[in-house]
Amino acid sequence: MKSKDRQLGMNADISRRDFLSGVSIAIGASLLPPSSVAADIGKQDLAGYYPPRLSGMRGSHPGSFEVAHTARDGATWEGEDTGEEYDLVVVGGGISGLSAAYFYRQAMGNTARILVLDNHDDFGGHAKRNEFEIDGRLIIGYGGTMSLESPGGYPEIAKKLIRELGIDTERFYTAFDQELYASLGLTSGTFFDKETFGSDHLAIGDIVAADVLKHLPLSEQGKADLVRLLADERHFLDDMPPAERFDYLVRTDYRTYLKERGGFGEELLKVMESRSRSVWAVGIDAVPAHTAWRDAYPGFADLDLPVSSYEEKVDEPWIFHFPDGNASVARLLVRTMIPSVAPGEDMEDIVTARFNYQRLDDPKSAVRIRLNSTAVRVQHLDDDLKKPLRVTYVRDGEARSLTAGKVVMACYHAIIPHLCPEMPATQRAMLSRSVRAPLVYTNVLIRNWTSFVKLGLHSVTCPGSYHHGVVLDYPVSLGD
Ligand SMILES: Cc1cc2nc3c(=O)[nH]c(=O)nc-3n(C[C@H](O)[C@H](O)[C@H](O)COP(=O)(O)OP(=O)(O)OC[C@H]3O[C@@H](n4cnc5c(N)ncnc54)[C@H](O)[C@@H]3O)c2cc1C
Secondary structure, eight states: OOHHHHHTTTTSOOOOTTTTTTOOOEEEGGGSOTHHHHSOOOGGGSTTOOGGGOOSOOSSOTTSSHHHHHHHTTOEEEOEEEEEEEEEEEEOOBHHHHHHHHHHHHHHOTTOOEEEEOSSSSSBTTSOEEEEEETTEEEEEESSOOSOOOGGGSOHHHHHHHHHTTOOGGGHHHHBOTTHHHHTTOEEEEEEOHHHHSSOEEEESOTTSHHHHTTSSSOHHHHHHHHHHHTSOOOSOTTSOHHHHHHHHHHSBHHHIIIIITOOOHHHHHHHGGGGHHHHSSOGGGSBHHHHHHTTOSSOTTOOOOOOTTTOOOOOOSOOOOTTTTHHHHHHHHHHHSGGGSOOOSTTTTTTOOOOGGGTTOTTSSEEEEOSEEEEEEEESSSOTTSOEEEEEEETTEEEEEEEEEEEEOSOGGGHHHHOTTSOHHHHHHHHTOOOOOOOOOOOOOSOOHHHHHHTEEEEEOTTSSSOEEEOOOOBOOOO
């Protein structure tokens, strides 16, 4: 292994995820010592447990997915009954699950007993907070979902929720410095890598501007294609009756649309290939052209298609960003339901509020959040669907079960058919069609960012590279 590989971390151990693939096992709680159920203490209940400070793989981290994989592969568990009873159990502690708990509590009263189970070591699901300390200074970053997207267009129930959580979206117009990077003369750029384009080249600014374009490592045809797509923008469906366009775009991927309808060559397609990856985790060959049109990718100018009210976008800037992204929304939900978990009361103090994870699963609290706990079975106690359910989960290798009046499945769709044997076949089949794909966001803390200023860049698109984009963090200042 070369030192460059090691610098990239390629010497790190990657655990074999599918270690039990194809093996059907039955793990019984009878194997456990009886005391293990009575003293149900998890890692989160111990002093010093503070997952935002962890680094490395923070999404589906080792320890979070293995149990679900065995459930997928047919394992079953007979969890020992803990005797716990809840009005509601929510499977999944992301924003959906936390909101479900919040709405249920609002409807049923503050004494409703609610348990949220999540397989990760932190709550928030895709809305994850990262903390770093350097030279005694706390740096906060986001590990996933980054901003409230067009909150002006939220349905009323979501607007009401964020109002109740104390989020005033107007505040971001002053908190987010929309002028900072422009005032420093910074713009965006494109990095062409040698492996894909023949030579390493960093293009600063608009790649179709004449003085930038002429230096690109592309053939004359490739440059002409770039200008035709980005500068002389038009759509390529002139010869198709308007009534057929919608169906065509839904059935055709964006790459095929550019190649077959636009007549673009391979070089142009390589420049565009990673355009969709940061949101959809797949290349343009797997994104419907209709999605590309809706998300304002180039090649559709003046194309008029019907839009559903869901797809109508409110014209708002991309500024609704807490320093930890939408982890602040998750943290506000948790602090509202379990006030003893952290001090504070508004959208400013949530930013630096230190959460006490030992309070998340406090028996004295009506709402509890249990981490590192993968639900493996959710089933009614008998054929009467009005009767309570038994929920079995695995934590630290041990299976436990409890009783729930109601259950909300706010977890990954594809795992649900493996957890809920009562689910109708059609619904199982549809849920099983959901596929998750890995996305890697890497937070890098640099001591000195003047290199970006010297280059005149705040973000770079890197179509052929492993990381296909590099961006400076959002300039937002809230609370401390
Ligand atoms: C790359 C990317 C960027 C995004 N950016 C934005 C953005 O900027 N703004 C925005 O509004 N939205 C954004 N989104 C969408 C946003 O992430 C989601 O809408 C939201 O965070 C999803 O919340 P959720 O609770 O539905 O799911 P999740 O956050 O995925 O939470 C589900 C939870 O259930 C857990 N779970 C799964 N199975 C089990 C089980 N068997 N037992 C226990 N727990 C289980 C999961 O591990 C997870 O913690 C983005 C999405 C992606 C992929």
